Amino acid sequence: MKKYVIASTPILLGVICIIAKVFIGGNVAVDGRLEEPFFLLPIGFLLFFLGIVSLAGVALISMFKKTQVSK
Structure with a gap:
């Protein structure tokens, strides 16, 4: 569960920006x-999409590990 919080932190930071x-x-x-402060827009969008990609990556890795353990 901790890995999902760490992976979703950039999403929160992007929304804050x-x-x-x-x-x-x-x-x-x-x-x-x-x-x-125009610099906040590209930084915010970059963090938001980076968080989405990292969250999806963590979810996929977790899903693949669960399917390999159950076999």
Whole structure:
């Protein structure tokens, strides 16, 4: 069960990054530049999809080990 928590941690971190981007938002500087934490979006999506892949990998490995033990 611990391996599923470790594998799903990047999903949680990715969701936190995306939510933080929404709540932090952006503002316009005095000289007209847009200042916003854009880096949170690609990091959030990367962590989210990395978590999905790792969770699927752990589930597949666990499933294959159970089928080999029962034979």
